[in-house]
Amino acid sequence: MNDTSGTSERLIRLSGVTFGYDATPVLSDVDLTVRASDLIGVVGPSGAGKTTLLRLLLGTVRPHAGTITRHQGLTVGYVPQLETVNWNFPVTVTECVLMARRRGWPWASRGERADIMQTLERLGIAHLADRHIRELSGGQQQRMFIARALLRRPQLLVMDEPTSGLDVTSRHDMLHLLADLNAEGTAILITTHDLNGVAAHLPQLVAVRHRVIAAGSPARVICPPVLEETFGAPMQVLQHLGMPVVLDPFTATDSRRAAA
Amino acid sequence: MATLLDPFHYAFFVKGVIVATLAGGLCGLIGVYITLRGMSYIGHGLSHAIFGGFAASSIITVNYYLGAGIWGLASALAINAVTRRRRIGVDAAIGVVTTASFALGVALLTVFGTKGPSFDAALFGSIIGVSSADVWILTGITAFTGVAVLINYRALLFATFDPEVADVSGVRVARVDALLMLVLSLAILATLTVIGVTLVAATLIIPAVVARMLTNRFAHMLAWSTGIGAVCGFIGMNLSYHLDVPSGTTIVLTGTVAFIAVLASTGGRRLSRAARREVPAQPVRS
Structure with missing residues (x-):
């Protein structure tokens, strides 16, 4: 330090x-x-x-x-405070995590999908991949943002x-x-x-x-x-x-x- | 049936229907980003700002699209620039920039008169006077917007959802915001003569709000909002002919009926249900 x-x-x-x-x-x-x-x-x-x-x-x-x-x-990954997030925003967990890949078509490629699922599995929230972000608990929401940050390999x-x-x-x-x-x-x-x-x-x-x-x-x-x-x-x-x-x-x- | 198809024998009506349908779809598409950014008022404000450009270009006999377009884009960028200063909120920035522009437009038209579309047509929209050039220009703007959204889909989504994290993650947020302002200005500009200054904001907001009540997925919301906007434009334009009411009014009222119907059948339930339903996490794999 x-x-x-x-x-x-x-x-x-x-x-x-x-x-x-x-x-x-x-x-x-x-x-x-x-x-x-x-x-x-x-x-x-x-x-x-x-x-x-x-x-x-x-x-x-x-x-x-x-x-x-x-x-x-x-490469830096950033996980914001949960209080600053608009939880009514219409995105699922997968859509949110895919934001980390800032270039590409609207839909995830096969490789990206596999990468996302692997990261979500690593964080124990793969079964929530198609859920709306508001449906998650606080801990799950944090993991989702960590997954998004980790997808950039920070x-x-x-x-x-x-x-x-x-x-x-x-x-x-x-x-x-x-x-x-x-x-x-x-x-x-x-x-x-x-x-x-x-x-x-x-x-x-x-x-x-x-x-x-x-x-x-x-x-x-x-x-x-x-x-x-x-x-x-x-x-x-x-x-x-x-x-x-x-x-x-x-x-x-x-x-x-x-x-x- | 024959009565319903009757207006399609007139070239002006066919052009009007094409413009209204395209305009509805285009505004529905852009409206998703505008409403999710909490900038619903910007459509209202920008249409008023562009009215100032409409008046100025009419007086100095510059092409309406060029003059009002530059004016509208300048207003949008001014709002963006003012908003980025922390002390002034986006609503206040829109209020100052756009009402000043509208007031200037009214003053110019009052003093010098108009050489282009009539004052009433600019305020409330009209199917009469939609030229082939208007159709092609709107088609071009719609195609440009569609391609821009497709190419920049992820950056636009990230910058709309969480601009600070998007910025850290390498999204050029200022550039994305400027792109959105550009397509918004172009869309308002191209739809102004059909829908009118006072009602164009509704075509941005209503389809997006209706779509939000129907889905929790962003990609689906874009599709729904574009479709709803286009259908409202089509139906509204037909109603305008048959009821002999300004086209902007009937398009907006059609959207309002859709809003009430969807609100009555699904509104509020989806989100509150989503908020209640929580699923436990699985053990973390170490």
Whole structure:
């Protein structure tokens, strides 16, 4: 994640990047490197600049200052937040996944159909291929978009809040899926609000609040000083089975009051 | 039966029917993209904007298609450009650009008069005065649009469904948007004299909305919407002759009847049923 964290191929490097939609910068002086073997979680409160960081990585916005260096010929797959999707749009799962192949006739070729079915099978949703996208559960909708991204054979998969709105089982499945994809050679970068359910399970984290507060292993990022600076509130962190567990300060306060 | 076939003995009516059927199909096709992008109002707005071009080209004696076409395309691109600025929504952009153009058109026609199609024909449509050139121009525009949609099908679909992800995935979204604006402007331009400024928006929206109620598949929606638009154009034009009512009105009213019939029989049920039905995922293969 940083220049000394790994030896695998460097895919994207942000150096001193600053960006804002108006005069006020959303992100300032950001340094971040994504390598081919990385599985990175970007954590931070709402409005901290997580999605903007994704947009910079994806190249849909250009930095006001600093440089972004991409590996030549880098292919990036992007999975958007489910909340931004028009679920009444008239497409089936197959039609949605086929969008990844941006050239060609309206209908899928035999090879494309086989490729789509193989990807859907890999993600456990092949039996939903002809369903309308609204008929899927949240976890299935996420898998559909992952399938669409994977059809491009991306070196880097970027996902915006992939576990948002998922139940515990779906979230667990999603984390396993991401770990599997990463083990198969796809670099993954996700944003998440969920410190205990998601972030603590990822090998690398970046805490963001208009700048990079800290980056590294969960043990290094999920600690009281970093969390307080990132979320603007003091937080307690316990260790459970070797993993950090964040105590929600408001829940903890309420519990103490209730006990008293 | 003889009464129904009677108008087909007149060349002007045959040309009118061809134009109305082609126009209905063409607007039905483009209308799918327009309604799914939440830009239903643009058809209404652009037809008014093109009216400004119609007036200007009439006054400076430039060919109607050339003058109004350039004007319409410029208006569409202006709306697109204004919309891309984050602070102004698409509805506001359409409202500003197109009403200003329409107002200018009315002012020009009031001061200088018209040398081309009449004011009423431009507003409400007319089967009288459809020339062979009009038929060929509309046929050309329809063929161009069909080929453009066929070749750019996936890019148009992706850019309509999710422009941000399409952009990241290598679709040139700005170019695709410009293409859509181009065919939309051309379609409105070519159909304006038959359907009229005030009603052309309905021919874009109604077939697409009816088609959406009939299917959950994009390719099927395109086919349904094109077919419904063409049939409404054909029936509406015949009704126009027999009832002696402006053609734009009867075409739109035919579409409205189709909308009510489909809404009554299937409307709302399909989507709500789809929303309720969820299928569990199978285990992930690791």
